[in-house]
């Protein structure tokens with residue numbers, strides 16, 4: 476089931492793909508055109524989910540196993556969906572979310588080795604019918620992504636989180652898993668090459684999203700935001 480009135484776009488991919496930069500750029504362009512955009516992220520995005528985010532990314536839950544982590548991601552996602560995403564879509568807003576359910580399928584399901592049935596059940600409860608209209612998968616080789624993420628870390632921005640610390644092989648497996656999801660759900664998923672220049676990537680993403688925005692006639696418009 477898709478959203479009734481708004482538009483729900485998620486960004487997915489491995490580390491260092493440039494998701495955060497690209498999602499911000501897309502939000503800026505859409506806002507400059509007068510769209511009412513909600514920019515959010517996972518894990519987190521609502522007060523309840525942000526509390527769980529800390530437990531997950533600090534590694535505090537790691538000792539309790541991947542099932543526990545998967546359930547915590549799902550708990551955070553459900554809170555985010557019910558408190559923030561669903562109301563925004565019902566109000567006709569464009570919701571841009573940095574990571575969503577596909578990250579759980581890949582990180583907990585594939586590289587966390589959890590059974591597909593278990594992951595699917597958690598997903599059903601977590602999203603409760605709120606599925607992305609479009610998912611952009613920012614694709615790049617694991618080594619290149621890790622290199623970028625490491626440089627970001629060295630610049631003093633952020634310390635590597637629990638999931639960034641894992642090996643190249645694990646990251647390569649995740650890349651394959653994202654591509655697999657895209658191949659199985661080609662209507663929802665669009666794979667974009669994250670190795671191209673930042674501007675070219677932004678243009679490609681905008682052209683994909685533009686095609687979705689155009690047919691939705693009841694999107695909420697506001698006073699255009701100027702950058």
Ligand code: TYD
Nearest residue numbers: 490517518548574575578579582583638639
């Ligand atoms: P974050 O700091 O948001 O970084 P980024 O998205 O730039 O990598 O970290 C989120 C981390 O959580 C990331 O390593 C992927 C992981 N994650 C999961 O394992 N499962 C999930 O369902 C989600 C949403 C994220």
